[in-house]
Amino acid sequence: MRRALVTGGGSGAGAVIARALADGGVAVTVCGRRPIDAPGMTSAICDVTDEAQIAALFADHGPFDIVIANAGASESAPFVRTDKAALDRMLAVNVTGTFLTFREAARTMGEGGRMIAIASTAGLKGYAYVAPYAAAKHAVVGMVKSVALELAGRGITVNAVCPGFMETEMTAASIARIMEKTGRTEAEARAALTTNPMGKLVDPDDVAQAVLWLCGPGSGMVTGQTIAISGGET
Secondary structure, three states: OOEEEEEOOOOHHHHHHHHHHHHOOOEEEEEEOOOOOOOOOEEEEOOOOOHHHHHHHHHHHOOOOEEEEOOOOOOOOOHHHOOHHHHHHHHHHHHHHHHHHHHHHHHHOOOOOEEEEEOOHHHOOOOOOOHHHHHHHHHHHHHHHHHHHHHHHHOOEEEEEEEOOEOOHHHHHHHHHHHHHHOOOHHHHHHHHOOOOOOOOEOHHHHHHHHHHHHOOOOOOOOOOEEEEOOOOO
C-alpha cells in the first residue's frame, strides 16, 4: 500500500485531497497545527515552518510515496499599507513550509515517488491587494521547477497544482474581509473573486482529481509542470 502525506489536511482543499487519496486505497497521514479529525487516516500535529517538527514528522510517520505540500495561508491589503510582517508570514507558511516539506521528502522518498505543491493561480499571474501572497506562490512554482530537475533521475515527479479561488474556508474568509472593508454585499464580494470565464469558484474536488491523476498511472513523465484549475482564467 502506498503512503501519502498531506500538509494542511484538516480543512479546505487539503481535506478533500486527503479523503480522495484514502478512498483510493492510499494510507494517508494528514498534519496541521492543531489536532485533525480525519477518520480512516493518521493525524499528526506539525508546524510546517519548523524544521525540527518537519524532520520529526517524517521520522515518525514516513517514508512517504506521495507528499502533498498543501499547507498555506493568504492575506490581503493595499500594497502601500502592507507591512514587512505580512510579507514574512506569507513567505513562512507558503514558501518555507513547502521548502522544508519537499526537502525532507526528497531525502527519504524512494524511486517513483510523487511530490505535489498546491500553489495558486497567484503563482502564475498577479492579483491586486495580495502582493506578498502572489510573490510567495510564484516562489513555490519556481521551487517546483527546480526540484523537478534535480529529482528526475530518480523517477520522482514534482509538480504544482494551481487553483483559482476555491469554494473553501479560506475564500469564505476573503469574502468576509471584502464585505467588512468595502461594505459590499456577500453576492458582490463573491462576484469580485469569481472572475474566471466559467463564472464560478473552483470546486476543491476538481483539485483533488488533478492530484489523483498526478499520483496515478500514466503521469510518470509529467514533472516540473504547473496545472491551472481555474475555469479558463489566464
